[in-house]
Amino acid sequence: MSKPTYVTSLLNRKARHEFHILDTLEAGIVLKGTEVKSIRLGKAGLNESYAMIHRGEVFLENMQITPYEHGTIENHEPKRSRKLLLHRKEILKLQQKVADSGLTLIPLKLYFNQKGIAKIELALAKGKKLHDKREAIKQRDTERELRRFI
Template sequence: MAKEQGRKLIAQNRRARHDWSVLDTYETGIVLTGTEVKSLRQGKASLVDGFATVDRGEVWLRNVHIPEYTEGTWTNHEPRRSRKLLLHKDEIIRLIGKIQESGLSLIPLSLYFSDGKAKVELALAKGKKAHDKRQDLAKKDAQREIERAMGRARKGKW
């Protein structure tokens, strides 16, 4: 059987970049059971309410929904169980320092397979206020208008 190559996206948290300002990202491994991997291979997962915590020197992914495997038996997993994330010890120590000193949060951005192994893109993020969200939307609208005007100018429809 041929080995998987490249990156296959399973789930993405699109609201994360809207609700949080991302300061840094980490690629982490994740500890899964067999039926969780099979369910992920079917492309089913939800990161919407997910977050990560650091407990006793270990990073845990919480509240991420991986539905039960349909062909699973009594060995099926619990859909919203806590899952351990795999990071280097020095990265965990750095994360603990940043989280404690400045009140930042760990948010999962995406869940994917990289060369056959399940990975989570974890973001060190700070929550946005309502006015920050409005400013981001205004910037996006302005950029869209600039691109439209440039497109019209290129086509000679000025």
């Protein structure tokens, strides 16, 4: 039997296309044991997920973690709310920025640090307009063409 391959990080590729990233911060995430096992196997996705502040706590919503194959009846729900671990001062700053400026909290990356603890990189972001997305695509294409010629 072959050994399973473990994933060290998951990226939200659509986030940088859909949003202007203004600020980033690292947060811990509260997970169940079967969720950690599924994430290590790469069976999770950050697309369409976002964070929200509710009663002074930050929660990650709509993150997909496929149930662990060898789990029992104690297995987790795929899209449940997951609490994020931040200091009180950080939460208050985020709450103020989100309320005043109309910004959004989105996850950019989920990874395991050197100690094996799951961390999530959150971004304070503002949504891009359609013309901004088109401009970014044009710029990327011209850079690609320049690299081909060089």
